[in-house]
Amino acid sequence: MTGPVLSVRNLRVEFPTRHGTLRAVDDISFDIAAGEVLGVVGESGAGKSMTGTAVIGLLEPPGRIAGGEVRLKGQRIDNLAGEALRRIRGRRIGMVFQDPLTSLNPLYRVGEQIIETMRTHLPMSEAQARRRAIELLSEVGIQGASDRLDSYPHQFSGGMRQRVVLALALCAEPELIVADEPTTALDVSIQAQIIQLIKRLCRERGTAVMLITHDMGVIAETADRVAVMYAGRIAEIGQVADVVQRPSHPYTKGLMGSIPTLEGSETRLVQIPGSMPRLTAIPQGCAFNPRCPQAFARCFLEQPAAVFVGRSEVACWLASATPVQGTP
Amino acid sequence: MKPERPLVDVQGLSRVFDASKPWLNRMLEGEQRMLLKAVQDVSLQIGRRETFALVGESGSGKSTVAKMVVGLLQPTAGRVTIDGVDMWKTTASDEMTALRRRIQMIFQDPYASLNPRWRVGAIIADPLNAFGLTKGRDETEAKVAELLRLVGLDPADMHKYPHEFSGGQRQRICIARALSSNPEFLVCDEPTSALDVSVQAQILNLMRDLQDQLGLTYLFISHNLAVVRHMATRIGVMYLGRLVESQPSAELFKAPRHPYTRMLLDAVPDLKMSGRQRRMIEGEIPNPISPPAGCAFHPRCPLALDRCRVDVPTPFASGGRTLACHAVEV
Numbered sequence: 001m002t003g004p005v006l007s008v009r010n011l012r013v014e015f016p017t018r019h020g021t022l023r024a025v026d027d028i029s030f031d032i033a034a035g036e037v038l039g040v041v042g043e044s045g046a047g048k049s050m051t052g053t054a055v056i057g058l059l060e061p062p063g064r065i066a067g068g069e070v071r072l073k074g075q076r077i078d079n080l081a082g083e084a085l086r087r088i089r090g091r092r093i094g095m096v097f098q099d100p101l102t103s104l105n106p107l108y109r110v111g112e113q114i115i116e117t118m119r120t121h122l123p124m125s126e127a128q129a130r131r132r133a134i135e136l137l138s139e140v141g142i143q144g145a146s147d148r149l150d151s152y153p154h155q156f157s158g159g160m161r162q163r164v165v166l167a168l169a170l171c172a173e174p175e176l177i178v179a180d181e182p183t184t185a186l187d188v189s190i191q192a193q194i195i196q197l198i199k200r201l202c203r204e205r206g207t208a209v210m211l212i213t214h215d216m217g218v219i220a221e222t223a224d225r226v227a228v229m230y231a232g233r234i235a236e237i238g239q240v241a242d243v244v245q246r247p248s249h250p251y252t253k254g255l256m257g258s259i260p261t262l263e264g265s266e267t268r269l270v271q272i273p274g275s276m277p278r279l280t281a282i283p284q285g286c287a288f289n290p291r292c293p294q295a296f297a298r299c300f301l302e303q304p305a306a307v308f309v310g311r312s313e314v315a316c317w318l319a320s321a322t323p324v325q326g327t328p
Numbered sequence: 329m330k331p332e333r334p335l336v337d338v339q340g341l342s343r344v345f346d347a348s349k350p351w352l353n354r355m356l357e358g359e360q361r362m363l364l365k366a367v368q369d370v371s372l373q374i375g376r377r378e379t380f381a382l383v384g385e386s387g388s389g390k391s392t393v394a395k396m397v398v399g400l401l402q403p404t405a406g407r408v409t410i411d412g413v414d415m416w417k418t419t420a421s422d423e424m425t426a427l428r429r430r431i432q433m434i435f436q437d438p439y440a441s442l443n444p445r446w447r448v449g450a451i452i453a454d455p456l457n458a459f460g461l462t463k464g465r466d467e468t469e470a471k472v473a474e475l476l477r478l479v480g481l482d483p484a485d486m487h488k489y490p491h492e493f494s495g496g497q498r499q500r501i502c503i504a505r506a507l508s509s510n511p512e513f514l515v516c517d518e519p520t521s522a523l524d525v526s527v528q529a530q531i532l533n534l535m536r537d538l539q540d541q542l543g544l545t546y547l548f549i550s551h552n553l554a555v556v557r558h559m560a561t562r563i564g565v566m567y568l569g570r571l572v573e574s575q576p577s578a579e580l581f582k583a584p585r586h587p588y589t590r591m592l593l594d595a596v597p598d599l600k601m602s603g604r605q606r607r608m609i610e611g612e613i614p615n616p617i618s619p620p621a622g623c624a625f626h627p628r629c630p631l632a633l634d635r636c637r638v639d640v641p642t643p644f645a646s647g648g649r650t651l652a653c654h655a656v657e658v
Contacts, residue, residue, distance in 0.1 A: 043524035044495075157612050187385035188551065188595040190612065195597075214524065217597025244599065258529035260558040261599050262581065268536070269529035269558065275494045276524070 003074060004031035005175050005208035006055065010068035011078075013047070013054050013232075015279075017062075022279040024050040024063070026232040032176070032208040037199065039223030039240065040212045043255075045276045047232040048212045052178045054078070055210065056093055057085045073175060091121040094169030094207075096198075098181035100161035103168075104153040110137075110164050111149030114171050121172040136167040140197060159190035163197065170201060177202065180212045195222050216259055220244050228252050231277055231287035233303075238312025248309040249316050250292045286317065294318055333412070334373035335513060335545050336380075336397065341406035343367040343392050347617060364617050366392045368569045370406070371643070371650075374562075376512075377539065379546040381560035381577070383553055383592070387616050388566040390549045391517055397547060398433045398515045410513065429459050432506035436518040438498035442490040448501055449486030452476070455509040475504040480534060496527035503534065507542070517549045532558060553596050557581055565589045568616055568624040575649040585651050587629045623654065631655035 013025035025047045032038045042048045053059050055070055057077065070078040077088060089095070097103045105113060114133040118124055124132070130149070137145035140163040153161060162182060169177055179198065183191040199222050202209045211223055219226050220240060227237040228249065236249040247253045257270025274291045283289055289299045298317050306313040307320045348354060348361040367389040374380040382390040395401035397408055399415055408415040413427050432455075435441040442451055452472045455461075462468040473483035479500040490498055499519060506514055519535070520528040532555065538544060550556050556563055557577060564574035565586065573586040584590045611628040614620055620627050626636040635654050643652040 043526060159612055187613065188553075189385060189591060192595040192597070215597070216525070217599050220599050221597045255526060256599075258526045259599060260529075260532070260552075260554040262554050262557060262593065262596055268533055271529045271533055272526040273530075275496055275527055 004033050005036075005073055006032040006210065007071040007074075008051075008055065008068070009071075011051065011054060011065065011070065012067035013050050013059065013063060014066040015063045019280065023066075023282070024232055024279060025054060027068070028229075028232075028234055029068075030227055030234070030237060032210060034175070034208055035203055035206040036225065037202065037209040037211055037223045039219035039226040040210060040229060041214065041216055041219050041226055042229035043214060043276050045231070045278070046229040048214075048229050049180055050232075051229070052180050052210060052212045056089055056095060056178050058089075087121075090117055090174075091172045092175050094172070094174035094177045096162070096165050096169050096177065096179040096182045098184050100158065100165045100185070101153065103165050104161065106153055109150050109152055110156070114149075114164075114168055117168060118171045133167075133171070136171055137164070139201070140164070140167045140170075141193070142167075159186055159193065162186060162190075162194055166194075166197065166201070170205070170207070173205070174207060176208045176210065178210045178212070181214070182211070183218060184213065184215070191218070192221075198222065216244070216255065228255070231282050232279070233287060234306070234313075234315060235288065236312055236314045236316075237306070238310075238314075242310060242312050246310070248312055248314045248319055249288075250294050250318070251288050254291075254293075286315075332376065335376045335411055336372075336374040336547070337407075337409040338370060338372045338393075338397060339407045339409070341367055341370045341393065341396060341408065342404050343389075343396060343401065344404045362617055365569055365619075366616065367396070367403075369643075370566075370569075370571045372564055372571065372574060374513075374545055374547060376545055377543055378561045379539070379548050379559050381548040381550060381556040381563045382566055383550055383556050383563060384566035385551060385592075385613055387568070387613055389569040390566050393566075394433070394515050394517045394547060394549050398431055399428065400433075425459070429455075429461075429509045430511050431513045431515065432509060432511040434499075434502050434506050434514060434516040434519045437522050438495055438502050439490075439522075441502055442498060444490055446489075447486065448476075448488055448490065448493075451490070451501065452486070452505045452508050455505065459509050461509060471508070472504075475508055478507065478538070479504045480530075494527075495523050496530055499523060499527075499531050500534070503531075503538070507538070511544070513545045513547070515547045515549075518551070519548075520555065521551070528555070535559070553592060565592065568614065568619050570624065570652065571643065571650070572625070572652050573650065579649065585649070585656050586653050587631050587656065588625050591628070623652075629655070 009029050011025055011028045015022040015024060028051060040048045054065055065078050069076055072092060111133055115129040118129045133149060134145045137148060142148050142163055183194050195218060213219060223240050226240050226243050228235045230251050236243055236252045243252060247256050254270055254272040260269060272291050277283060285301050286299045286304050289295045304315045304317045304320060306315045309319045343366050345364040345366055347364045349359060370393055382393060384390045396403045402416060410427060413423060418424050449472050452475055453468050456468055456471060462471050472486050476483050476485055481500055520531050548559050560577045563577050563580045564571050567588050573589050584593055622638045623636040623641050626632040633655055641652040641654050643650045
């Protein structure tokens with residue numbers, strides 16, 4: 001298959017309120033190829049979850065996609081209505097959310113939930129679906145899968161529940177998985193297990209993954225490429241090794257410096273003054289200008305467009321020599 | 329041994345919670361009492377101006393230790409001695425008040441630990457009034473302004489309400505409140521876990537600066553080893569209610585001894601992408617109500633011996649480190 005699995009172009013998400021329209025996601029473009037993991041990283045309020053929610057068509061009104069398009073294997077999905085969208089969600093796009101307890105129905109056995117999802121989307125008999133569900137559960141690392149199929153969600157531990165949710169997301173063989181903070185609620189030792197699992201399963205199946213997280217460590221371990229978001233825009237997007245080791249955008253640099261590491265011996269962490277602006281008060285020009293140590297006149301007037309720095313695309317006036325359009 | 333006695337001395341601290349069903353249910357359903365041993369036999373010392381960090385995963389008992397050290401929760405057994413005063417034995421109320429002034433706590437969630445109906449000035453002034461540290465309104469206000477400046481906020485912020493601040497600013501307010509009674513010892517329970525990384529860096533830097541400036545002693549609770557490395561002079565690792573290892577920070581990261589400590593270090597994502605060798609961790613944390621016999625870590629331990637399944641290893645101290653493990657020599 002050539003061409004990206006997911007292609008997002010100039011996506012805009014807006015919330016009309018009494019005090020004017022708030023723009024949660026502002027002109028975002030990216031692609032994800034088959035088998036690729038794109039990390040979307042940012043702090044609270046950066047718009048990363050909003051981007052994920054817009055891609056799977058789960059925006060809560062009054063939030064709406066105000067511009068741009070989302071294509072899944074070339075087919076436009078951002079303008080689909082309820083029923084058509086429901087056929088894609090769960091079938092062609094799988095989802096994993098932060099809290100595994102709220103993504104599972106507490107009143108149904110986990111097996112029933114997986115079997116129901118499979119039979120909704122795929123032509124399968126009950127017995128076939130049951131066999132497949134057992135296979136899936138053992139594949140995600142649940143021991144004694146044939147017995148555990150008849151357990152209720154509360155009988156699983158947090159890590160095991162997230163494995164079940166992953167099985168549920170994968171059960172209809174989707175082309176894309178949107179995982180929103182899949183390991184945030186878990187302990188470090190369990191987090192490492194789940195990260196490995198997501199990575200392995202998606203590589204084996206050639207599933208594209210959009211991994212949304214605030215944790216740069218998780219991104220460095222899992223993702224192939226990473227998009228760093230700030231105030232609803234992409235500040236920097238590129239190969240993980242480039243962005244993590246040679247960040248170009250002042251925000252990414254500050255972000256990387258502010259993370260305490262096991263290797264470093266520095267006594268003080270780099271600190272970015274201030275905090276993420278609220279949606280009601282996004283500064284004019286580059287949204288990062290009040291916190292940027294290198295801001296100059298142009299940054300306060302015009303919003304920078306993405307330009308190539310090496311293999312990464314960076315939205316910063318410091319980096320721009322010749323602005324380019326879109327992705328190659 | 330150091331000539332100076334440690335500021336905080338914790339000996340054999342234990343806490344058992346009763347997690348059983350009500351009496352009538354137990355009678356009707358024929359069930360046993362269920363006791364949760366949240367903390368078992370924890371001993372540690374914290375010297376002046378040191379930062380002792382307790383790390384561990386959920387359910388390891390680190391927050392319970394913090395609550396007992398600060399005096400919010402009575403231990404089932406053991407002793408907490410702060411500067412020579414046994415916290416849970418002292419009956420003299422003036423001695424206790426004097427002690428309370430010298431210990432303060434910072435909590436994890438800055439949204440839940442500030443009263444939304446109080447102005448920031450009143451929140452910070454509360455300990456001042458409670459201990460009678462200032463005389464008159466002018467002096468109180470001046471002190472609050474000074475505290476706000478100390479934590480990097482504007483003195484004019486004292487007239488605002490907590491909801492007008494971001495998470496990081498609220499944590500600064502919590503720190504200002506904790507500092508208002510001039511404490512020597514601060515217990516910080518996951519002070520930055522609810523914050524974004526760039527804000528976390530601000531708060532951690534602030535806490536270090538304040539320690540240098542005011543000569544504070546910290547007990548720092550965290551699940552994040554990288555944060556702990558940045559803050560601590562000494563680290564204790566907890567697993568299912570027991571302290572399995574404690575060492576000076578630099579040595580712990582250079583040469584972790586206990587298999588669980590090694591496992592925790594391996595689990596930290598490799599940000600620098602240095603290709604560091606990592607061993608995958610098997611299994612999950614057992615249920616603390618029915619922990620495994622012997623060493624609680626043995627089902628997940630790569631080095632487990634037969635003895636580990638039977639005997640609980642006793643902590644053995646030598647050369648400034650403590651280790652509780654049968655398989656590894658101190």
